[in-house]
Amino acid sequence: MHAIRLHAFGPAENLTYERADAPEPAPGQVRVAVAAAGVHLLDTALRTGVQGPLPELPALPTVPGREVAGTVESLGEGVADLWLGKRVVAHLGFSPGGYAELAVTDVDRLHEIPxxxxxxxxxxxxxxxxxxMGILQFADLTADSVAVVPAAAGGIGTLLVQYAKHAGATVIGLAGGPEKVAHVEKNGADLAVDYKDPNWPDRVRSFLGDRPATIVLDGVxxxxAREAVALLADPGGKHLVFGWSGAGLLDGSPYLVEGVSQSVLGPPMMRKAGGPSPIRTLELRALTEAAEGRLVPAVQRFPLAEAAAAHRALETRATIGKVVLEP
Structure with missing residues (x-):
């Protein structure tokens, strides 16, 4: 098979497309013929040698990627025959291996694709x-909400705009550059503005009139973020923080406001989801929302062989929606 391998931490050019041995499914695992592999911002950090939230960096050489969809083509011992030939999707957890034509994962991680x-x-x-879905557990969006979504042209931002509109909220989408602003407008935002324009907060205030924003859904x-938080109602505004693509998330960061800003990633998200498997609960909710047409993910596709280009595009914010590699 072909795969993307990383032999040394460093720039995107260190991702090489080469032949590799096909992985064999262990007991309780399946092997998937990969049709799509997700690219995450965390992948770019791991590539450079930044551990991030994971317990440890992968041993080198490694095949990156932790999100795959495809067809089950081989079963490990103990896996029911009914899985053979199924269209499935899985998050591989802490185990990489997704940037490849074949990947293995535990059968318990599989979801059949609608x-x-x-x-x-x-x-x-x-x-x-x-x-x-994890973020939205904290949002309480209604027809009275005025939601500001920074990075509204990204994978998460696109879905947040759609969900908020389905809830009847007024949605302000922020994006960088004309192409991304056009995407946010087409996606249904009531107002789409370019955050590269220094006067964008004034445009939002002019649009809203006397209405303040009620929530900022912030992954930037x-x-x-600081300017978006300044648009919030006082008191009563809510700033949900789930990412830091524009600045580090450190205690005391000037854009975090005591009593207003709330980090929802990690343990808070899992506690809120509850149940014996909170992650699986959120995955099922997400797939259901998409299957029923309430959420339509935006996808930017790259050939598997061009993984380095996909990483560079993601790191420079030159992408719209979710970045996906296709063998």
């Missing part, structure tokens, strides 16, 4: 979608 979703859409929902941080 008939009306393609592989790329399914892989977008298994990671980006489940995070979106930095100056954009």
């Amino acid at each position: 008939a009306n979703l393609d592989f790329a859409q399914a892989v977008a929902m298994i990671g980006t979608g489940r995070t979106t 941080g930095g100056d954009t």
